[in-house]
Amino acid sequence: MIESGVEEKRRKKKEREKENRRNTILKAARKLFFDRGFKSVTVDNIAAKAEVSKGSIYLCFESKEEIYTQILIADNIALHDRIKNFASIEASASQLLLEFARIYVVFFLSDKELFRILMTFMMQTGQMHLTQEQSSELIRTTNENIQIISEIIQKGIDSGEFSPVNNVWQIQNAIWGMLNGVISLFLFTGNPIKRMERIHSTVQESISVFIKGLKA
16 A cells, blocks of 8 residues: 555656646747747757757657647637637627627637737648648637637627627638738737737727627
8 A cells, every 4th residue: 555655746746847848838839830930940950948858748749730739729718718708798799799709809819829820720730740630629619619610600690789690700700800900910019018909999999890780
């Protein structure tokens, strides 16, 4: 029993050390991908930035692509944890759409690197050489977040606040595309002090246009 307890402590210690090393690698890789772009970054670069050996990286990840994938998946999950029950909040669908947009913008304004990595994946998926499993997991976690928009719109339709529509999915994608488009347009340009205010105001005005159309 004593030996078993000692072995368990050793195992847990090794698991903690591996998890800490894994997080260090992901943090370093995120910064490098942002600064240089996915193609220019090598596993050697990541190892140097994380101050670990190249072998240590391959103990945690199979490839650079997997590192990139895990960054996106982890942050997709973090966002989903914040919004997964959003449509069930007691508020009008209009209010929920405006608040969802605000949360989405704040999430990416607080981590500009993540947004650039997400956009790179969305626009250059074929060049990423991801496995089918990696691509599927990324798409699944991304879609889970986008689907909240559909749930809010459907709530508005069911309550009579919004008029019935033929394809909620299309409206969902239009709103998601607008959010990303506005963030992309202003996130890395213009006066940094005014940037956040401009993004928020443009997004809120655009969502208001969608809401007006949904009520028509």
